[in-house]
Amino acid sequence: MQEAESIMERIERDIAAMPRPLVVGVSGAYTAGKTTFAEALAVYLRAGGNKVQIVHYDDFHYPLQDIQWTVGADAEVNAFYASAFNHGKLVAELLAPMRAAGSFHETLFCLDWGAGRYTKRGSL
Numbered sequence: 001m002q003e004a005e006s007i008m009e010r011i012e013r014d015i016a017a018m019p020r021p022l023v024v025g026v027s028g029a030y031t032a033g034k035t036t037f038a039e040a041l042a043v044y045l046r047a048g049g050n051k052v053q054i055v056h057y058d059d060f061h062y063p064l065q066d067i068q069w070t071v072g073a074d075a076e077v078n079a080f081y082a083s084a085f086n087h088g089k090l091v092a093e094l095l096a097p098m099r100a101a102g103s104f105h106e107t108l109f110c111l112d113w114g115a116g117r118y119t120k121r122g123s124l
Contacts, residue, residue, distance in 0.1 A: 011045075021098050021104065055094065063116040067084050107121070109121070
C-alpha cells in the first residue's frame with residue numbers, strides 16, 4: 001500500500017509551479033495552531049531550498065485604542081472582523097510593493113501590542 005502524501009508535501013508540490021513572489025495564507029480559529037503550523041511549514045519548505053518569510057496578520061492589527069467599537073448584539077465580532085485590522089497597511093506596505101518588485105526587502109512598522117503603536121520590526 002502506498003503511503004499517503006503529507007500536507008507539507010502537498011503544499012510544496014502545489015506551490016512549486018506558482019509564480020513568485022508567492023503569499024501563502026494560513027487561517028483558522030483563535031488558538032487553532034496557525035503559528036505553529038506556519039513555522040513547521042516554513043522549516044519544511046526551507047529544507048527543500050525555498051525562501052520563506054513568515055508575516056503575522058496580527059502585526060497589522062490596529063492599536064486597541066484606535067478600533068471603532070460599536071454597541072449591539074454583534075458589536076464585538078463586527079469590531080474585530082470589520083475594523084480591527086489595517087488591511088490597507090498590509091496591502092500598501094507589503095503586498096503591493098512585493099508584487100511590483102517581485103521581492104520584498106524593507107523594514108516594516110508592525111503593531112507593538114504593549115506600546116499600542118506601530119514600531120520597527122526588522123527587515124523582511
